[in-house]
Amino acid sequence: MAAKNIVRPVFDNPFLNIIVNPDGTVKRDPEARNPSNSDPNCNSSVLSKDVVLDPTKNTWLRLYIPNMAAPPPSAVKLPLILYYHGGGFVFCNADSSIYDVFCKGLVEKLGAMVISLDYRLAPEHRLPAAYEDAVDGFFWIKNAEDEWITEYADLNNFFLAGTSAGANLAFHGGLRFAAMAGELEPLRVRGMILHHPYFSGTKRTGSEQKLANDPLLPLYAIDQMFDLSLPKGVDHDHEYSNPMAKDGSKNLDEIRRLGWRVLVTGCFDDPLVDAGLECAKMLEGKGVETVRFFDDGYHAMEVFDPSMAGPLYDVITNFIFSYAT
Template sequence: MASAGKKIERPVMDNPFLNIKVNPDGSVKRDPETRNPANPDPNVAGAVLSKDLPLDANKKTWLRLYIPRQVEIPSSSSKLPVIIYYHGGGFVFCNADSAVYDVFCKGLVEKVGVMVISLDYRLAPEHRLPAAYEDAMDGLYWIKSVKDEWLSQYADLSNCFLCGTSAGGNLAYHAGLMAAAAAMKLRPVKINGLILHHPYFSGTKRTESEENLKNDPLLPLYSIDQMFDLSLPEGADHDHEYCNPLVNGGSKNIDLMKAMGWRVLVTGCFDDPLMDAGLECAKMLEGKGMQTVKFFSDGYHGMEVFDASMSGPLYDFIKDFVQCRSNE
């Protein structure tokens, strides 16, 4: 874990978390955002190729697949590790093709040396949790069964990691709990670990970082609370298991993860109100005997997504984490 140093300035940007407007019908007003199209054409410039494929037409869910442009068709023993990625946005905002998340996924492919599959899941409050978790499981079964040439040629399905940023980190954790219980059914997809990037957890008892950073300009405490109020099941408080992973000492499915040798990487930044909740989750996992690695550094919530120039150290750490698993 890195030590705290000078304060890193946040970039100026539109921030949907500061002014959440709920419509009379219970939906949320979402302002237009920059969204990047897929780039499947090898003749178009770029280090990474991507393409979109449907997941469930009824749910309007879909996936964006990424591979390195220069990748050669590997042998079965040298295929790419797979990162299944879940975007952030408090379960209320953003999509898999949101520009900041598209750029972040391209960086994972280029700098970590993996294939990425990014899920566009249903958003709250129109679709409250566990809808997003169920979409994540749909995605894993899709990966198991689909006959896509990129998957068959490049993906090492025996070496998969669930990864997400902010709400996506929460999603990766809960999808991991569900996937651990369904491990036999998911074969040949084999998950080897979780990468929780600035995970979105909270609880009724305030952490020190929430109190100290309650007026954070990017993610103030009231917006953390409001997005959980909009995404949790109706009537649930913030000690619901979907919000607080420490409830009842943690899920029993953690024992299944441990038995299968999963590892967990928890990352965060010192100027993030969610930092302590991420650390408490990591501590809980360690207490249950999970192989847990922490990477905390100077910066603010979602820093490496919002400012690509700050992402290098994180990509390096994720690469070491994935390669460690690959070499065991």
């Protein structure tokens, strides 16, 4: 089904002309980036600040909270979402304007605390580097003495979320969390939010074939970014790119045992939509409680056009507050 009455925004799309430099790095053009703002006297309904995660890896976190005059009582601490931005593992950052705006929307509409991870990018740092950064983020939150964490975050209501490649990261980061959940207490994951997950294999799905020339995310760009981000020498049925193949679903039994729920979202005019549906089917087949939200639209629509994000925010709000205790 094609999207109706949905206008794609015009922007400088880095996916359409990926240039690999002679040294193996990728040319990244300047993009719009937003500074953090932690001034409680500002007009914004959301405050943000940046903290160092691992200086040796140049990784960091952007923390977001509602702009409130005083910390909430401990009984009403906020659900905590650890969010991973998209960009095919090759482009974008936590402070990229589109992702900063999206995270602010999550905070404002959900009344939650959000932490966005700025992880290492490929091909300079191929997978599993980003997954390792996700684990670093878990331990930082577990051990954090930052006042925003101690005053606002309900570590017992912790969610992993991401868009596109960030949803891939949330999935694989979640598998790692589940395997070491005992080491990460008092952090307790309640669920994962996979927003337009970035998965693809060697066998083409129907939506990949139908939308091979998608103006936002054409098939050649999907392939090229996985070629740049996967470990060298593996094909696209590696568990990192196609968890529906081989042993990519390992630890899902542990996720089921821990009682996690998973929200999988997608849009029908997205070449990756069938892979998202297959992911939801795999989770359901493993006995993981899964919520689906699929509608008309294009890949990562709610990030590129905030005016389209309302229904998604409503679904995420219901997902989080239905299961948060």
